[in-house]
Amino acid sequence: MNLYDNAPMEKGLFDGLRGKHSLQLVFLVSLALSNLFPAPTFATSWEYPFVVWNGYMYEVVDEKVSEVDRKIGQVTRYSDMETYAGNFSNAYEKGTNYWSIQNINTDEAIAVEVSDGVFKKALRRGEYGGGKYDYFSIVTKVIIVVVGGSCVSYFVLKKLKY
Incomplete structure (x- = not known):
């Protein structure tokens, strides 16, 4: 018998995070990461026509x-x-x-x-180059959010031993 078997369990940060809650975590992490990489803005006036x-x-x-x-x-x-x-x-x-x-x-x-x-x-x-940059930025942002959200979610779920 282990000394800690009868000790009260500490409540962890991610206790109870299972099933649909893990999908909510992925969404929230992805949303947070997407705000780290705002879309580029362009000037509304030019030097010449x-x-x-x-x-x-x-x-x-x-x-x-x-x-x-x-x-x-x-x-x-x-x-x-x-x-x-x-x-x-x-x-x-x-x-x-x-x-x-x-x-x-x-x-x-x-x-x-x-x-x-x-x-x-x-x-x-x-x-x-005006139109080209928009597509590159969107694709890059989507990749970063998906990969980042997946990595964070993986480590959280691993900690939960899901």
């Missing part, structure tokens, strides 16, 4: 274009408050057409049809 085409940002400048070649795309999403993936613009409405410019490579510039038959030059400024 732009359009995005084929993953590149083009700054729309105040220079008219008279000789366009062919239609190459259009704005698929507009917002002056948030960033989006795809052919996004912070200045031009959905449906605004993009055109190639005669004798100018699209790696250098494109034309934006600002009104019927009126085109402005848009100079390529570099790769657009």
Whole structure:
């Protein structure tokens, strides 16, 4: 017989945590971990009006274009408050057409049809990363929360000898 067999048991922090309560623990731990990694925020104003085409940002400048070649795309999403993936613009409405410019490579510039038959030059400024970061952040956050919540829950349940 052990000296401690008749001793009163101390109430542990996780005593009575079984079944549906363990799922509640996983949820609470995951919720707490998700708050450690807030979603990124983006500025609601930009230095200049732009359009995005084929993953590149083009700054729309105040220079008219008279000789366009062919239609190459259009704005698929507009917002002056948030960033989006795809052919996004912070200045031009959905449906605004993009055109190639005669004798100018699209790696250098494109034309934006600002009104019927009126085109402005848009100079390529570099790769657009606005929409890409959102998806990476969401996936990373989900992975951290799931793995972290599972690890904490595993150790709690192990302590309970579940």
